[in-house]
Amino acid sequence: MTSRQPSLRASAWQAGGFVRDDTPTAEVERREAVIESLAGTVRDLIDATIRTTVEDDEVHRVRDDLAALVDRLRVSQLPGPAGVRYNTEFRSWNWGNAVVGAANGIAPPLRIVHDSDGCHADVVLGAAYEGPPGLVHGGVSALLLDHIMGETASGRRRTAFTGTLTMRYRRGTPLGPLRLEGRIVGEERRKIFVAGSISDADGVTVEAEGVFIQPAGTPTAPERPST
Ligand SMILES: CCCCCCCCCCCCCCCC(=O)SCCNC(=O)CCNC(=O)[C@H](O)C(C)(C)COP(=O)(O)OP(=O)(O)OC[C@H]1O[C@@H](n2cnc3c(N)ncnc32)[C@H](O)[C@@H]1OP(=O)(O)O
Numbered sequence: 001m002t003s004r005q006p007s008l009r010a011s012a013w014q015a016g017g018f019v020r021d022d023t024p025t026a027e028v029e030r031r032e033a034v035i036e037s038l039a040g041t042v043r044d045l046i047d048a049t050i051r052t053t054v055e056d057d058e059v060h061r062v063r064d065d066l067a068a069l070v071d072r073l074r075v076s077q078l079p080g081p082a083g084v085r086y087n088t089e090f091r092s093w094n095w096g097n098a099v100v101g102a103a104n105g106i107a108p109p110l111r112i113v114h115d116s117d118g119c120h121a122d123v124v125l126g127a128a129y130e131g132p133p134g135l136v137h138g139g140v141s142a143l144l145l146d147h148i149m150g151e152t153a154s155g156r157r158r159t160a161f162t163g164t165l166t167m168r169y170r171r172g173t174p175l176g177p178l179r180l181e182g183r184i185v186g187e188e189r190r191k192i193f194v195a196g197s198i199s200d201a202d203g204v205t206v207e208a209e210g211v212f213i214q215p216a217g218t219p220t221a222p223e224r225p226s227t
Helices: 008-014 025-051 056-073 138-154
Strands: 018-020 084-086 113-115 118-125 161-169 176-188 191-200 203-213
Touching (some): 118 138, 138 191, 138 203
Antiparallel strands (some): 113 118, 118 176, 176 191
């Protein structure tokens, strides 16, 4: 007999990974802008670290300076990861998220636009996202598509988790400016079927299809006007 692993419904939603937080939207947005400016500089740091050719001694001095900055941020920390919070207006914020986290210097970050057909995002991927020379790592493509397709399924009013995601890499995806898209192609009970793609200026480089599932018992907010 096989024992079933706990689903996200049990492990994340009910255990508090999604936290109702009544911070007013204006205050969320003020703090988000502050933390986002720090994460932007961290992102520059990552790119500069990958591409630097300065002498070894200078590398060591920069490392020591950075260690001192880390100590300053450690003075006051959350006890664990940032999780997902949402307020009474269903404004949600997930500042640690690997793809859209405002506080996460390893997130590109993706700025997702919800429209009547689904979602899209324009992003510029640099040296930190390289796999084959000059090309986006295949796992990074899957990461970004997973997220934008999950947001498409979720539609800003419910949370749908990835059940199955299938990728077709049609050709190499060059580093640089890219467009990501997701659209709902069907729904059956709690299952939402989504198609997604990554394109460069010459067309589609990666196609994906996925089944996203709204865990039983999780809330659905009223419809919101599209942005
Ligand atoms: C209101 C507040 C607003 C807050 C707003 C926040 C912002 C919101 C943005 C979110 C954006 C996220 C974007 C990132 C998306 C990730 O990256 S999520 C992380 C990766 N995914 C995971 O870790 C999921 C792990 N799996 C699980 O937790 C559970 O298996 C699932 C997926 C929740 C399903 O569990 P379950 O609900 O117990 O499913 P179950 O009742 O067995 O089956 C329901 C149906 O789904 C089907 N199904 C189950 N598993 C699968 C599967 N793996 N594949 C296909 N079909 C399946 C079943 O066959 C069944 O179908 P029907 O019988 O109805 O035809």
